[in-house]
Amino acid sequence: MLSVAEYLDLVLDSVSELPPMELPISDANGCVLAQDIYARWPLPSFDNSSMDGYAVIASDLVGASEDAPLTLPVIDDIPAGFKSLETLRSGQAIRIMTGAPMPAGADSVIPVESTDGGSEVVQIRASIELGSCIRHEGEDVQSGDLVLTKGTFIGPRQIALIAAVGHGVISVIPKPRVAVVATGSELVEPGTELKFGLISDSNSFLITAIANDSGAVAYRLPPAQDDEDTLIEILQDQVHRADLIITTGGVSMGAYDPVKSAFLKLGTAHFHKVAMQPGMPQGFGSVGDPAIPIITLPGNPVSAYVSFEVFIRPAIRKMRGLKQLQRPQWPAVVKGQLRSPVNKVQFARGRFIAEGQVELVGAGQGSHVLGGLAQADALIVIPVGVDSIASGEQVQVIDVRGDLT
Amino acid sequence: MLSVAEYLDLVLDSVSELPPMELPISDANGCVLAQDIYARWPLPSFDNSSMDGYAVIASDLVGASEDAPLTLPVIDDIPAGFKSLETLRSGQAIRIMTGAPMPAGADSVIPVESTDGGSEVVQIRASIELGSCIRHEGEDVQSGDLVLTKGTFIGPRQIALIAAVGHGVISVIPKPRVAVVATGSELVEPGTELKFGLISDSNSFLITAIANDSGAVAYRLPPAQDDEDTLIEILQDQVHRADLIITTGGVSMGAYDPVKSAFLKLGTAHFHKVAMQPGMPQGFGSVGDPAIPIITLPGNPVSAYVSFEVFIRPAIRKMRGLKQLQRPQWPAVVKGQLRSPVNKVQFARGRFIAEGQVELVGAGQGSHVLGGLAQADALIVIPVGVDSIASGEQVQVIDVRGDLT
Numbered sequence: 114m115l116s117v118a119e120y121l122d123l124v125l126d127s128v129s130e131l132p133p134m135e136l137p138i139s140d141a142n143g144c145v146l147a148q149d150i151y152a153r154w155p156l157p158s159f160d161n162s163s164m165d166g167y168a169v170i171a172s173d174l175v176g177a178s179e180d181a182p183l184t185l186p187v188i189d190d191i192p193a194g195f196k197s198l199e200t201l202r203s204g205q206a207i208r209i210m211t212g213a214p215m216p217a218g219a220d221s222v223i224p225v226e227s228t229d230g231g232s233e234v235v236q237i238r239a240s241i242e243l244g245s246c247i248r249h250e251g252e253d254v255q256s257g258d259l260v261l262t263k264g265t266f267i268g269p270r271q272i273a274l275i276a277a278v279g280h281g282v283i284s285v286i287p288k289p290r291v292a293v294v295a296t297g298s299e300l301v302e303p304g305t306e307l308k309f310g311l312i313s314d315s316n317s318f319l320i321t322a323i324a325n326d327s328g329a330v331a332y333r334l335p336p337a338q339d340d341e342d343t344l345i346e347i348l349q350d351q352v353h354r355a356d357l358i359i360t361t362g363g364v365s366m367g368a369y370d371p372v373k374s375a376f377l378k379l380g381t382a383h384f385h386k387v388a389m390q391p392g393m394p395q396g397f398g399s400v401g402d403p404a405i406p407i408i409t410l411p412g413n414p415v416s417a418y419v420s421f422e423v424f425i426r427p428a429i430r431k432m433r434g435l436k437q438l439q440r441p442q443w444p445a446v447v448k449g450q451l452r453s454p455v456n457k458v459q460f461a462r463g464r465f466i467a468e469g470q471v472e473l474v475g476a477g478q479g480s481h482v483l484g485g486l487a488q489a490d491a492l493i494v495i496p497v498g499v500d501s502i503a504s505g506e507q508v509q510v511i512d513v514r515g516d517l518t
Numbered sequence: 519m520l521s522v523a524e525y526l527d528l529v530l531d532s533v534s535e536l537p538p539m540e541l542p543i544s545d546a547n548g549c550v551l552a553q554d555i556y557a558r559w560p561l562p563s564f565d566n567s568s569m570d571g572y573a574v575i576a577s578d579l580v581g582a583s584e585d586a587p588l589t590l591p592v593i594d595d596i597p598a599g600f601k602s603l604e605t606l607r608s609g610q611a612i613r614i615m616t617g618a619p620m621p622a623g624a625d626s627v628i629p630v631e632s633t634d635g636g637s638e639v640v641q642i643r644a645s646i647e648l649g650s651c652i653r654h655e656g657e658d659v660q661s662g663d664l665v666l667t668k669g670t671f672i673g674p675r676q677i678a679l680i681a682a683v684g685h686g687v688i689s690v691i692p693k694p695r696v697a698v699v700a701t702g703s704e705l706v707e708p709g710t711e712l713k714f715g716l717i718s719d720s721n722s723f724l725i726t727a728i729a730n731d732s733g734a735v736a737y738r739l740p741p742a743q744d745d746e747d748t749l750i751e752i753l754q755d756q757v758h759r760a761d762l763i764i765t766t767g768g769v770s771m772g773a774y775d776p777v778k779s780a781f782l783k784l785g786t787a788h789f790h791k792v793a794m795q796p797g798m799p800q801g802f803g804s805v806g807d808p809a810i811p812i813i814t815l816p817g818n819p820v821s822a823y824v825s826f827e828v829f830i831r832p833a834i835r836k837m838r839g840l841k842q843l844q845r846p847q848w849p850a851v852v853k854g855q856l857r858s859p860v861n862k863v864q865f866a867r868g869r870f871i872a873e874g875q876v877e878l879v880g881a882g883q884g885s886h887v888l889g890g891l892a893q894a895d896a897l898i899v900i901p902v903g904v905d906s907i908a909s910g911e912q913v914q915v916i917d918v919r920g921d922l923t
Contacts, residue, residue, distance in 0.1 A: 138708065139738055142727040143920075154712060156888060192744060194704030196715045211817065212704055214715045254889045261892065268920030269731060273724035273819055274892040277717070281709025299599030299617055303543065304686025307559055310601045310619045315681035322547040322674035333544055339597065412616065414678055483561060484659045487666065487679040 116497070117458050120387045120395060121424055125438070127397050128406045128428045131356060133284045138275055141267050143328055144285035145434035150261040153279030155251035160215040164246045167206040167228060167235055168219035171243040182229075182236045190232065191216065206235050215247060222246035254278060264434065286434035291331040292355035293321045294347060296363040296372050297412060300336035315483065316361040316417050320410065323418070324359065327426045328433050339363060344375035352401030356432060359425065362412030372396075372409060380404055388457045388497065391416035392423065414483050419460045422492060422511065442494060442509040449473035451502045453495040462489035463510060471510055490514040521902070522863050525792045525800060526829055530843070532802050533811045533833045536761060538689045543680055546672050548733055549690035550839035555666040558684030560656035565620040569651045572611040572633060572640055573624035576648040587634075587641045595637065596621065611640050620652060627651035659683060669839065691839035696736040697760035698726045699752060701768040701777050702817060705741035720888065721766040721822050725815065728823070729764065731920070732831045733838050744768060749780035757806030761837060764830065767817030777801075777814060785809055793862045793902065796821035797828065819888050824865045827897060827916065847899060847914040854878035856907045858900040867894035868915060876915055895919040 115123075133147030162168065169185070177183035185206040189199045193212040201207055201218035209215070209222060220243055227239040254260055260278055261271060267285065275283060295317040303313040314336045324331035337347055337360075351358050363372030373396070376382035382398035393416075396409035408425055410417040427438035445465075449472050453459040462485050463471035474488040492511040495502060502508060520528075538552030567573065574590070582588035590611040594604045598617040606612055606623035614620070614627060626646050634641040659665055665683055666676060672690065680688060700722040708718040719741045729736035742752055742765075756763050768777030778801070781787035787803035798821075801814035813830055815822040832843035850870075854877050858864040867890050868876035879893040897916040900907060907913060 138723055139726065142730065158712060158717060159714060193702055194715055194744075212702070212717070253887045258889075260889060266920060269724050269727035270823065270888075270892045270894065270920075272727050273720040273823070274888045276708040276720035276723045277819070277888050279708060279712070279718055281707060297598055297617070302686060303681040303684060307563060307684070309564060310599055312563060312617070313681050313684055315678040318543055318681045319674050319678035321544065322677050325547065326674060339599075414682070418675065418678070482658045483675075483679045483682050484663075484665060487675045489675065 114386045114388050117387060117389050117423060120385055121427065123383065123385075124397050124408065124424045124428050125431055127399065128357065128432050130434045131286050131289060131432050134287050135282050136285050136287070137282055138272050138280065141283060141285050142269065142272060144267050144287060146261055146263055146265045146267055146271075146283065147286050147434070148284040149259055149263050150275055150278065150280060150283070152254045152256055152258045152260055155256045156254040156277055157248045157250055157252065160250050161212050161248050162209045162215065162222045162246055163211065163248050164222055164224040165211050166209060166222045166224040166246065167237070168201060168209045168216050168222055169206050169237075169241075170201065170203050170219060171221040171241055171245065173203055174223065174237060174240040177237050177240050179238050182238045184234055184236050187231060187233060187235050189216065206237070208232065208235070220244065264436070266435065289329045289356040289429055289432040290354065291324045291329040291357045291359060291429070292334060292351040293317050293324065293331055293359050293361075294334040294337050295361045295412075296337045296339060296344065298339045302335070316410070316412065316414055319414060319418060320359055320361060320421060323421055324425070324429065327429050329357075329429050339371050341371040341375050341378070344371055345379060348375060348379055348400050348407070352405055356405060357429070358400065358405065358407040359410060360407065361410045361417045363409070376400060376407065376409075380407070382407075382409075384409075389419075389423070390454055390457045390459045392420040392460070393457075395420060395424070415462070415486050418486060419492065422513065423460070440511050442511055443469070444507050445469050445471045445491070445493075445510045447471055447473070447493060447502055447506055447508045448504055450504050451493075451495070453499055453501060455500040456497060458497055459493075459495040461493040461495060462486055463491040463493045464488055465490055465512075465514070471508075519791045519793050522792060522794050522828060525790055526832065528788065528790075529802050529813065529829045529833050530836055532804065533762065533837050535839045536691050536694060536837050539692050540687050541690050541692070542687055543677050543685065546688060546690050547674065547677060549672050549692060551666055551668055551670045551672055551676070551688065552691050552839070553689040554664055554668050555680055555683065555685060555688070557659045557661055557663045557665055560661045561659040561682055562653045562655055562657065565655050566617050566653050567614045567620065567627045567651055568616065568653050569627055569629040570616050571614060571627045571629040571651060572642070573606060573614045573621050573627055574611050574642070574646075575606065575608055575624060576626040576646055576650065578608055579628065579642060579645040582642050582645050584643050587643045589639055589641050592637060592640050594621065611642070613637065613640070625649060669841070671840065694734045694761040694834055694837040695759065696729045696734040696762045696764060696834070697739060697756040698722050698729065698736055698764045698766075699739040699742050700766045700817075701742045701744060701749065703744045707740070721815070721817065721819055724819060724823060725764055725766060725826060728826055729830070729834065732834050734762070734834050744776050746776040746780050746783070749776055750784060753780060753784055753805050753812070757810055761810060762834070763805065763810065763812040764815060765812065766815045766822045768814070781805060781812065781814070785812075787812075787814075789814075794824075794828070795859055795862045795864045797825040797865070798862075800825060800829070820867070820891050823891060824897065827918065828865070845916050847916055848874070849912050850874050850876045850896070850898075850915045852876055852878070852898060852907055852911055852913045853909055855909050856898075856900070858904055858906060860905040861902060863902055864898075864900040866898040866900060867891055868896040868898045869893055870895055870917075870919070876913075
């Protein structure tokens with residue numbers, strides 16, 4: 114029996130960061146940058162007005178006030194996107210919009226709120242400091258600056274900076290394409306009537322949704338019969354479409370193991386017992402040529418879910434080029450008592466009742482208990498060597514709340 | 519000037535929870551449930567084996583051990599998905615796979631690991647307790663149980679439960695479709711050469727990406743010239759495609775306000791100064807018939823970003839049917855000192871240096887400073903009434919780290 118850490122190392126060694134590809138920045142949200150980003154020009158690219166107002170020479174406005182307004186002729190009018198051809202001289206004003214380039218000769222901008230907003234002549238009711246309301250070329254970013262380095266996670270704010278410094282297409286580590294297939298002759302599509310002995314496929318929906326949530330582009334295949342030829346056909350079809358194949362079911366100790374035999378015919382497969390509960394029977398390997406990784410999850414839904422969190426989320430994050438592979442664990446006080454197998458890590462299902470406080474959920478902690486799983490938003494991690502948790506004890510939890518956005 | 523809370527109330531009043539629609543469960547991840555979900559059958563749907571092994575009568579195995587194995591004839595073999603037609607009698611065994619229905623007459627399952635795995639006869643090397651390794655019909659969920667209530671957030675674990683209790687199509691509040699358009703005659707597509715006075719559009723990429731991250735289905739339109747007719751055409755085109763339109767730019771105090779005039783021609787528009795920094799000039803309204811909401815963000819990228827977090831994320835969450843509209847704020851100790859306008863809420867950009875510790879980022883806190891924004895992963899909230907923060911003080915922060923998955 115392998116420890117959780119030993120088996121995780123094996124799984125992580127079986128996958129690689131995906132090779133980079135070029136993507137338009139509008140498709141790069143959530144990817145990892147595969148190149149350094151240098152500024153093609155400074156930000157701002159030119160001295161410009163930070164306010165709607167009038168470009169002036171500050172010394173002209175000395176003494177202007179509400180009671181003693183100054184009247185200047187407005188010799189031009191600069192919308193954003195345009196450059197005045199005029200050169201401002203003492204005793205003149207040029208109307209200017211936010212973001213518009215400063216005209217030659219002007220040294221300051223008086224905001225429209227301190228004027229009468231005139232278009233032929235303007236009445237100015239305040240003086241200003243030299244340089245007011247000007248954003249200077251390069252004060253944010255200099256031309257040629259390294260603004261983001263290879264390996265950076267690209268979110269909305271990073272995309273904005275990449276766009277602003279002049280890049281419309283960038284090299285990124287793409288999101289892994291993940292094919293998900295549940296195996297089992299007992300599985301039918303949800304919504305159909307159940308004949309006796311059959312069950313609705315739920316695992317493939319669970320794993321597809323959570324793989325998408327963890328940053329993959331995952332898609333669900335219909336449930337596969339427990340039949341070696343069928344499985345070989347499905348796997349061969351996916352080898353050139355997916356970067357990772359995930360199966361559920363069919364890897365326990367029984368007599369019917371078409372999953373195992375199909376994998377072994379198409380590539381390599383390693384099946385292990387892992388010292389955890391739920392989720393003891395695990396498998397991984399590779400299929401096809403060029404080989405792509407495959408990970409086999411147990412068929413019990415709670416086992417499949419926990420195994421995804423413990424092994425596949427980190428694997429997908431490695432494929433995405435992320436450095437931090439594990440979800441953080443936090444201390445919390447538990448309400449409710451629980452026994453745990455002393456030689457295994459238990460991942461018990463809990464629910465936050467306050468920040469830093471969790472209670473156990475569900476009628477039981479069996480690996481088939483979907484009702485409790487749907488109520489859970491925390492995995493309580495009970496390490497090897499601990500055989501029980503009393504109410505009020507401090508435990509480590511993995512926060513699996515779905516919607517913190 | 520409105521307070522942040524007053525203006526947020528106005529914005530939230532201008533949007534509504536979207537009407538429900540039917541979706542296949544594979545498309546429902548991240549939506550909110552618009553119906554109660556009742557179990558169409560119990561879970562498990564029938565008594566079944568929790569292990570690969572042999573269905574037996576427990577009393578037959580009394581005394582069986584490694585040293586004194588018991589040999590029984592195997593009268594049938596049940597894969598998952600099949601039901602044995604045999605009735606087990608004392609002195610017999612039936613091979614059974616995990617998840618397969620218990621055969622009539624059997625009261626327990628002995629795991630294959632405690633046997634020789636035989637197919638004609640089986641040697642059993644242990645005794646078991648009555649009822650071992652059976653998952654009983656309905657022990658997780660009873661037929662007719664209310665398993666999830668209207669208003670529940672649907673994540674992977676909820677989808678799994680919905681599938682398992684027999685629903686393939688469900689009623690949900692869909693994700694809002696959000697059209698994003700940056701306005702400004704100075705804007706060009708990133709990647710093209712810049713002529714003097716022009717700048718790369720970055721706001722629409724920023725807002726589209728963050729709207730998607732906040733649970734919308736957002737799409738970006740090309741930048742719009744500062745021209746009333748152009749804007750009216752764009753808005754009219756989006757009225758029947760989008761549930762919300764977001765614009766950036768064009769709403770300050772200047773002479774060129776085609777955004778304001780276009781909105782007023784097509785519907786209602788309300789422009790306010792809000793006591794916050796950055797992000798003072800804000801606007802919202804509705805356009806078209808039936809009217810859809812529109813929100814106008816300031817054109818400075820940092821202002822646009824902060825305004826999205828403060829006003830639009832909660833609005834999108836309300837449209838999605840979520841109850842918790844605001845991101846949580848956490849206490850943190852700040853490194854670096856900062857002045858703040860005493861009559862405004864300041865949202866300063868910070869970066870986590872440890873859990874509960876942030877430092878200020880960027881060369882400055884100006885509303886055009888994209889370089890600093892891309893380095894930030896926390897918004898430091900400095901309330902009205904506070905004019906400075908000293909290094910080492912405790913502040914409230916909004917965690918905007920993009921990738922905690």
